[in-house]
Amino acid sequence: MxxxxxxxxxxxxxxxxPFAPIGERIERVLDDWLRAHSPETARRWPPEAMRAMREHVWRNNPQLAHDLSALRRMTLEIALRDSGADMALLEPAYEAFYAARNQVEHxxxxxxxxxxxxxxxxxxxxxxxxxxxxxxxxxxxxxxxxxxxxxxxxxxxxxxxxxxxxxxxxxxxxxxxxxxxxxxxxxxxxxxxxxxxxxxxxxxxxxxxxxxxxxxxxxxxxxxxxxxxxxxxxxxxxxxx
Structure with a gap:
């Protein structure tokens, strides 16, 4: 042709x-970070619960389907607020996620x-x-x-x-x-x-x-x-x- x-x-x-190893790493890194910086959030939102909540957020915000960063921040904000955490942790938590997201294995x-x-x-x-x-x-x-x-x-x-x-x-x-x-x-x-x-x-x-x-x-x-x-x-x- x-x-x-x-x-x-x-x-x-x-x-x-491949994205699958990145997704698995993100869950581990975020859980470890929350355990260290907001133990109550980690207790209330273990990886399985965080994953389900993230999927719920994505399903219910189709207007943000093009913006995975906004959806991820929204998920973290809900988890932190629900557990009574200091909301100043939102950006550091997002940065922990984003650092893990960019650790790729070609x-x-x-x-x-x-x-x-x-x-x-x-x-x-x-x-x-x-x-x-x-x-x-x-x-x-x-x-x-x-x-x-x-x-x-x-x-x-x-x-x-x-x-x-x-x-x-x-x-x-x-x-x-x-x-x-x-x-x-x-x-x-x-x-x-x-x-x-x-x-x-x-x-x-x-x-x-x-x-x-x-x-x-x-x-x-x-x-x-x-x-x-x-x-x-x-x-x-x-x-x-």
């Missing part, structure tokens, strides 16, 4: 690193692949999450990071893809969006008029009969290999979105 790739937008969680192929990909085309991070690429130490591979919190809408909304294309100064069909999520990444980017690459690390079957990704790889290394052998000067096939 011949099409131009002038730039790439790249999902982060479960594409560059997939084995990711760092080398990112270096290879970013020497070929500009790469922009496009995420619904709240990772900090500078804290993680990989910001040098990206021309910018656009998160749903900053934009005000989350993937799969077309407008966040279009905003990234505008910042990249590229037509929609000249940008390849790369990610693991069938709906938020592949379907969202497709409907926005971008080219799509599905990172399918666990061998899932594609079941959407309405569309297919332009590319599919089981790692970012596969994408790096493709870019190094693909003629990006090939004429782009325009899409509307």
């Amino acid at each position: 011949a099409f131009a790739v002038r730039a790439i937008t790249l999902d982060l969680d479960d594409t560059v690193w 997939y084995p192929d990711s760092l080398d692949a990112l270096a290879r990909i970013s020497t070929r085309v500009p790469v922009a991070a496009l995420t619904n999450g709240n990772a900090d690429l500078t804290r993680i130490g990989i910001d040098s591979h990206f021309v910018f990071q656009l998160g749903s919190r900053e934009h005000g809408k989350a993937k799969p909304s077309p407008c966040i893809f279009h905003a990234a294309c505008a910042r990249l100064d590229c037509a929609h069909g000249e940008v390849l969006h790369v990610g693991d999520h069938v709906d938020a990444d592949v379907a969202g980017a497709f409907r926005a008029g971008l080219r799509t690459c599905w990172i399918n690390r666990d061998g899932r079957r594609w079941t959407n009969r309405q569309l297919r990704p332009d590319l599919e790889f089981d790692s970012l290394a596969g994408l790096a290999d493709w870019l190094e052998t693909h003629d990006i000067r090939a004429p782009a096939v325009a899409r509307t979105g």
Whole structure:
């Protein structure tokens, strides 16, 4: 398949690193922090209860679905208030969470692949999450990071893809969006008029009969290999979105 790739937008969680270990670490770190700084909060809100309350907060605040940081702060605020804690602990508790959130364990192929990909085309991070690429130490591979919190809408909304294309100064069909999520990444980017690459690390079957990704790889290394052998000067096939 011949099409131009002038730039790439790249999902982060479960594409560059797995999120599950991060989520487990966050629960442990927050529980340890609360035990040390607000024992009554830790007693009333052990990890299982905190998880259930977080899910309740997220379900009941759909207007904040694009802002995971606000939802996390809301969850912590409820737990602290409920236990009679000093509310001055809210920001330090959030910082304990955020430090743990940015302790990522990259997939084995990711760092080398990112270096290879970013020497070929500009790469922009496009995420619904709240990772900090500078804290993680990989910001040098990206021309910018656009998160749903900053934009005000989350993937799969077309407008966040279009905003990234505008910042990249590229037509929609000249940008390849790369990610693991069938709906938020592949379907969202497709409907926005971008080219799509599905990172399918666990061998899932594609079941959407309405569309297919332009590319599919089981790692970012596969994408790096493709870019190094693909003629990006090939004429782009325009899409509307």
